[in-house]
Amino acid sequence: xxxxxxxxxxxxxxxxxxxxxxxxxxxxxxxxxxxxxxxxxxxxxxxxxxxxxxxxxxxxxxxxxxxxxxxxxxxxxxxxxxxxxxxxxxxxxxxxxxxxxxxxxxxxxxxxxxxxxxxxxxxxxxxxxxxxxxxxxxxxxxxxxxxxxxxxxxxxxxxxxxxxxxxxxxxxxxxxxxxxxxxxxxxxxxxxxxxxxxxxxxxxxxxxxxxxxxxxxxxxxxxxxxxxxxxxxxxxxxxxxxxxxxxxxxxxxxxxxxxxxxxxxxxxxxxxxxxxxxxxxxxxxxxxxxxxxxxxxxxxxxxxxxxxxxxxxxxxxxxxxxxxxxxxxxxxxxxxxxxxxxxxxxxxxxxxxxxxxxxxxxxxxxxxxxxxxxxxxxxxxxxxxxxxxxxxxxxx
Numbered sequence: 001x002x003x004x005x006x007x008x009x010x011x012x013x014x015x016x017x018x019x020x021x022x023x024x025x026x027x028x029x030x031x032x033x034x035x036x037x038x039x040x041x042x043x044x045x046x047x048x049x050x051x052x053x054x055x056x057x058x059x060x061x062x063x064x065x066x067x068x069x070x071x072x073x074x075x076x077x078x079x080x081x082x083x084x085x086x087x088x089x090x091x092x093x094x095x096x097x098x099x100x101x102x103x104x105x106x107x108x109x110x111x112x113x114x115x116x117x118x119x120x121x122x123x124x125x126x127x128x129x130x131x132x133x134x135x136x137x138x139x140x141x142x143x144x145x146x147x148x149x150x151x152x153x154x155x156x157x158x159x160x161x162x163x164x165x166x167x168x169x170x171x172x173x174x175x176x177x178x179x180x181x182x183x184x185x186x187x188x189x190x191x192x193x194x195x196x197x198x199x200x201x202x203x204x205x206x207x208x209x210x211x212x213x214x215x216x217x218x219x220x221x222x223x224x225x226x227x228x229x230x231x232x233x234x235x236x237x238x239x240x241x242x243x244x245x246x247x248x249x250x251x252x253x254x255x256x257x258x259x260x261x262x263x264x265x266x267x268x269x270x271x272x273x274x275x276x277x278x279x280x281x282x283x284x285x286x287x288x289x290x291x292x293x294x295x296x297x298x299x300x301x302x303x304x305x306x307x308x309x310x311x312x313x314x315x316x317x318x319x320x321x322x323x324x325x326x327x328x329x330x331x332x333x334x335x336x337x338x339x340x341x342x343x344x345x346x347x348x349x350x351x352x353x354x355x356x357x358x359x360x361x362x363x364x365x366x367x368x369x370x371x372x373x374x375x376x377x378x379x380x381x382x383x384x385x386x387x388x389x390x391x392x393x394x395x396x
Contacts, residue, residue, distance in 0.1 A: 028164045028166035028167075028203070029164060029216055029250060030163055031129070031135075031136070031163040031164075033250040033251060034136065034163075035253040035283070036079065037079050037081055037096050038282075039079045039251075039252065039281070040078045040280075041076070041077040041078065041252065041253070041278060041280065041282075042074050042076060042279045042280035042281075042350070043074065043076075043077050043100075043254075043257075043276045043278060044072065044276070044277055045070065045072040045073055045075055046070040046274070046275040047072040047073065048071050048072070049274075050271055050273075051068075051258075051271070051273075051275040052272075053269070053270060053271075053275060055245050055258055055267075055269065057202070057268070058201035058219070058267075059202055060167065060204070061204055062202045062203065062204030062217070063205050063207075064204060064207065064215075064247070064256075066207070066208050066258075066275075066277055067207060067209050070275060072352065072353075073350055073352030074279055074326075075100060076099065077099075077253075079253075080099050081095075081096060082094040082095055082096055082097045082127075084097075085097050085099065085124050086124075086142065086151075087124055087126075087142030087150060087152075089151070090142065090150060091126040091139050091140035091141075091142070091153045092139075094127060094128055094139045095127065095129060096127050096129075097124045097127060097142075098124070098127065099124055100123055100125070101121060101122060101123060101350070121143060121145045122143065122347065123144075124151070125141050126138070126139045126141060126142070126151075127139065127160065128157075134162065134163040134164070135159055135160075135161065135163065136160045136161040136163075137157040137158060137159060137160060138154065138157065138158035138159075138160040138173075138175055139153060139154060139157055139158075140152055140153035140154050140177060141154075141177065144347075148180060148190065150179065152177040152178065153177065155177065156174075156175075158173055158175035159171050159174075161218075162198075165200050165218070165248065166200060166216070167200055167201065167203060167216075169199070170197070170198065171198050172195070172196070172198070173195075173196040173197075173198050173220070174193075174194065176191065176193045177192055178190070178191050179192075188228045188229045188230060189229040190226065190227070190237075191225075191226070191228075191229075191234065193224070193226075193227075194222060194223070194224050196220045196221065196244075197221045198218055198219070199218065200217070200219075201217060201218070201219045202217040202219075203216045203217065204217075206247050206255060208255065208256060208277045210277075210278055210279060210280070213255050214249060214250070215249050215255055216248050217245055218245070218246045219243070219244075219245055219267070220243070221241070221243055222240070222241065222243075222244055223239075224240040224241075225238070225239050225240075226238045241262060241263060242260045242263075243269065244257065244258070244259040244260070245257070245258045245259075251283050252281050252283045254278070255277065256275075256278065257277075258272045258274075259275075260272060260273060261273040303321075303379060303388075304321060305375075305377045306319070306320040307390055307392075308358075308375065308390070311393060312394070312395045313392070313393070313394060314360065314395045315360050316357055316358060316359040316360060318355055319344065319355070319356045319357070319358065319375055320353065320355050321353075321354050321356075321377055322352065322353045323349060323351045323352060323379060324351060325351045326349065326350045326351050326381060327381025328348055328379070329345050329349045329354075329377065330343065330346050330377070330378045331343065331344040331345035331356055331376070331377050331378075332344070332376050332378075333358055333373055333374070335373060335374075336371060336372050336374075338374075340363075341363070341373065342358070342362050342363045344357075344358055368394070369394075370396045371393070371394060372392075372393055373391070373392050373393070373394060374389055375389070376388070376390075
């Protein structure tokens with residue numbers, strides 16, 4: 001089982017270091033160096049489950065090169081006022097939020113999750129800055145997943161970051177929240193727990209295709225648990241322990257994240273289960289690169305709506321589509337008479353590849369009869385509009 005968490009992503013030639021032995025400045029970040037509301041970042045992600053990495057050693061004056069190609073999608077990572085998000089009322093006290101997507105992969109669980117689950121899902125991380133105690137707290141999250149949609153406050157505030165972020169700074173990050181959910185037609189409660197030991201273990205110069213950044217690196221040893229309530233008892237759906245490295249730079253925030261596979265014990269793991277790096281930021285002073293350096297938008301050259309697989313199918317099927325640019329997407333299932341059955345995707349999606357799953361139910365979660373159905377994608381973006389329809393067959 002290979003699963004990881006996270007934040008909550010024009011291909012450029014690799015930017016070389018200015019010299020064979022570049023100057024590396026001592027780095028520590030103060031709470032005033034954290035990015036504020038209005039910062040808009042994009043992260044290029046690798047979701048193949050296997051990315052070759054060299055995370056290096058802990059310590060001062062490190063030099064990291066993460067200019068290798070990544071295969072995946074580009075995701076937003078924007079900082080907005082909490083009041084501007086759809087789930088702020090459910091998380092009282094939140095001042096601002098990180099609007100992003102989270103990659104989630106779950107193995108099949110008999111009866112509850114027979115086909116497993118994999119994909120990006122919309123998330124909002126609700127935060128509060130405590131200047132007096134030099135920390136940033138996490139208060140809750142909002143999410144749109146196949147199981148649940150809504151905002152959920154943590155049972156207690158989580159210490160997300162502690163300042164100054166200098167080598168040797170350590171803290172414990174813990175959060176827990178419960179969400180009512182519907183899995184395979186069963187109403188249940190999902191409980192998510194995260195207990196992470198955090199430590200600033202290095203600083204140095206990080207080079208990615210977008211440019212070079214002076215960063216601090218935070219090492220997290222994360223223990224993640226997901227449980228579902230079934231017939232009065234909690235069933236463990238997944239347990240993961242993994243090592244995650246996050247590189248942070250002044251004003252821009254997260255520049256790179258590399259996460260191990262579940263169960264990894266080697267802090268110098270070479271095969272990452274998930275990698276995400278900055279491909280665009282609207283904080284120009286944060287990027288040190290050659291003239292002409294600008295947003296990196298690794299995007300496909302065209303829009304695509306693939307044939308669902310499997311087809312014919314029972315009980316569920318996957319629909320893959322690709323976007324040449326970010327845009328508003330609606331993916332709808334229709335019956336043979338042209339009547340809408342359910343909406344699989346709705347809202348803003350980044351450029352790149354995406355996956356949606358239909359489990360043969362209507363918008364109210366009721367099983368539909370076997371037969372011929374159609375699925376249609378409608379996209380509106382800065383590049384124009386795109387519509388495509390395909391046929392699929394649900395068997396008995």
